[in-house]
Amino acid sequence: MFALVIKHKRIFSSLITLLAVLGLLTRAGAEQPTVVKLDFDYIRQGTAGVILLTGPDIAAAVASALDRTYPFFPTSQGFVCLLAVPMEQRIKDYPLQITVTRRNGSTATWEGTLKVASGQFIAEDPTQLIMPANKLNLLRDDVQQSEDTRLLNTYSLVTPVRYWEGMFTPPVNGPLSSPFGSFRTYNGTVTRRHTGYDFRAPAGTPVLASASGRVVLSRPLDIHGNNVVIDHGWGIYSEYAHLSERYVVPGQFVLQGDVIGLSGNTGRSTGPHVHWEIAVNGVWVNPLTFMQTKLPN
Numbered sequence: 001m002f003a004l005v006i007k008h009k010r011i012f013s014s015l016i017t018l019l020a021v022l023g024l025l026t027r028a029g030a031e032q033p034t035v036v037k038l039d040f041d042y043i044r045q046g047t048a049g050v051i052l053l054t055g056p057d058i059a060a061a062v063a064s065a066l067d068r069t070y071p072f073f074p075t076s077q078g079f080v081c082l083l084a085v086p087m088e089q090r091i092k093d094y095p096l097q098i099t100v101t102r103r104n105g106s107t108a109t110w111e112g113t114l115k116v117a118s119g120q121f122i123a124e125d126p127t128q129l130i131m132p133a134n135k136l137n138l139l140r141d142d143v144q145q146s147e148d149t150r151l152l153n154t155y156s157l158v159t160p161v162r163y164w165e166g167m168f169t170p171p172v173n174g175p176l177s178s179p180f181g182s183f184r185t186y187n188g189t190v191t192r193r194h195t196g197y198d199f200r201a202p203a204g205t206p207v208l209a210s211a212s213g214r215v216v217l218s219r220p221l222d223i224h225g226n227n228v229v230i231d232h233g234w235g236i237y238s239e240y241a242h243l244s245e246r247y248v249v250p251g252q253f254v255l256q257g258d259v260i261g262l263s264g265n266t267g268r269s270t271g272p273h274v275h276w277e278i279a280v281n282g283v284w285v286n287p288l289t290f291m292q293t294k295l296p297n
Ligand SMILES: [Zn+2]
Pocket: 178, 194, 195, 196, 197, 198, 274, 275, 276
């Protein structure tokens, strides 16, 4: 049985929410309900919303939306799910379904609506996006597709352990040079979406791990150049591109703030900068928005 749906911008600090949940859980003699709390009224393209399930006898849960499934993870405050919406998702309402398996093996399904809102993406100045003749192959569709597939396959593997705590932090302290999700036109003809957030940084700037985790990829790629990917667990990955040096190897555990390499201008890059990606459950999300996401421990 699902007893209540609470939509509130800041659920985890809401006293009213807490009282409502406690009231339900202590109701003598009643079947113990599962409470679904969404921390969003809508989710913008290229961002993730948080769902919290509480109830005493939840064994597992999964959310389904946008032809994807999203796992829940147990925490001291309940089961948590990060519902990531792709940047190219059409703006409209979609069905959202949550299926809970109880400890006695029974299942229950909650049905709601996921409203997808605009990611408010910009188009970048095409005069700044000129690839020289020796890098034209980096604009080929097949090169793009194979690199996207390689990274998204990596990002789609969900490690159920959580390796980090607290909030993610930026990899360098530099000004924005290009926002997440922007529409780009290279050499006046080839259009691409920006899958990360770019910081301007002189070549050789130390690049820091945004959160603790396990390195799963450290190698050169055609477009991303010298590249490091860190698995933080719970289906969350961070990625650091165009590096001049890499200091970590796959399998290595890093702590938040560890230097994983130096900034550079390798791959499809038009000047020294750090391209920083965050992916959740195989979906690129806005790293700046993700940094502000509060999750229960
Ligand atoms: Zn970038």
